[in-house]
Amino acid sequence: MGRLAGKVALITGGARGMGKSHVRHFVAEGAKVVFGDVLDDWGAAVAGKLDPDVARYVHHDVTSEADWTAAVATAVETFGRLDILVNNAGILQHGKIADMAVEDFRRSLDINAVGTWLGIKSVIGAMTAAEGGSIVNISSIEGFAGAAGLAAYSASKFAIRGITRSAAQELGQFGIRVNSVHPGGILTPMAMSMAGNVDQDTATNFLSRLPIPRFGEPIEVSRLVAFLASDESSYCTGSEFLVDGGMISGPGY
Ligand code: NAP
Numbered sequence: 001m002g003r004l005a006g007k008v009a010l011i012t013g014g015a016r017g018m019g020k021s022h023v024r025h026f027v028a029e030g031a032k033v034v035f036g037d038v039l040d041d042w043g044a045a046v047a048g049k050l051d052p053d054v055a056r057y058v059h060h061d062v063t064s065e066a067d068w069t070a071a072v073a074t075a076v077e078t079f080g081r082l083d084i085l086v087n088n089a090g091i092l093q094h095g096k097i098a099d100m101a102v103e104d105f106r107r108s109l110d111i112n113a114v115g116t117w118l119g120i121k122s123v124i125g126a127m128t129a130a131e132g133g134s135i136v137n138i139s140s141i142e143g144f145a146g147a148a149g150l151a152a153y154s155a156s157k158f159a160i161r162g163i164t165r166s167a168a169q170e171l172g173q174f175g176i177r178v179n180s181v182h183p184g185g186i187l188t189p190m191a192m193s194m195a196g197n198v199d200q201d202t203a204t205n206f207l208s209r210l211p212i213p214r215f216g217e218p219i220e221v222s223r224l225v226a227f228l229a230s231d232e233s234s235y236c237t238g239s240e241f242l243v244d245g246g247m248i249s250g251p252g253y
Pocket of ligand 1 (some may be wrong): 013014015016017019020036037038039058061062063068088089090091111138139140141182184185186187188189190191211241
């Protein structure tokens with residue numbers, strides 16, 4: 001029996017990258033999954049390869065309260081309950097502070113931080129009705145360290161840590177656990193867009209100095225997310241979990 005057997009999960013940003021990996025891994029671990037994204041064609045393609053009795057795609061912009069209400073309702077009406085939320089959707093916008101428009105800074109905060117907060121707010125009722133749950137918020141190594149050109153992204157990912165800790169304090173009384181996951185260097189379309197700003201020699205040199213000298217695979221994050229979503233992590237809440245090949249463990253970062 002899978003470690004998520006009997007659980008119902010809602011996963012955001014599930015049409016590609018790590019979100020897609022989480023959706024597939026959760027299904028393989030026995031969960032029923034509702035997943036959303038703004039990339040509807042990609043989401044439908046992922047859903048098309050899964051059994052509709054265990055996985056459903058919904059259009060879900062995480063900045064929209066109405067979309068959150070509809071996604072939670074789909075989980076409860078289709079699968080009977082909601083036990084898990086993975087706040088995975090996010091964007092990465094490059095731009096030095098001197099160059100970035102304030103609208104772009106606000107957009108990063110709106111999707112990455114406000115979207116996460118709105119997700120937690122939206123599932124409290126359903127998880128309380130299920131007598132508990134687990135919320136996994138996807139932050140980043142940039143939730144611990146800043147980088148030139150990433151002020152907007154880093155601010156939004158630091159914010160997720162504060163939201164996670166506060167939510168853990170507020171929701172423990174309802175049996176709801178809340179933790180954050182901090183990936184770094186995972187091979188996805190987002191990481192490729194980041195790599196596009198760095199020349200090949202710099203990237204190869206940087207990777208070769210890591211304790212685990214390679215990019216990470218999305219499934220290596222999905223396994224950690226599934227652990228935190230499952231009852232195996234029953235004494236973990238308000239905590240931060242790195243999955244970065246040791247990237248920020250040393251002085252070089
Ligand atoms: P990805 O491949 O770009 O996937 C993110 C998905 O979220 C995309 O389908 C994206 O669609 C979607 N999305 C964007 N805005 C949305 C919105 N308002 N509502 C719903 N969905 C939205 O990125 P990823 O690398 O898998 O990243 C997943 C999460 O991990 C993100 O939170 C990211 O910040 C975090 N992370 C990634 C890495 C890494 O190394 N890859 C490292 C640290 C943290 P669009 O294409 O339209 O934007």
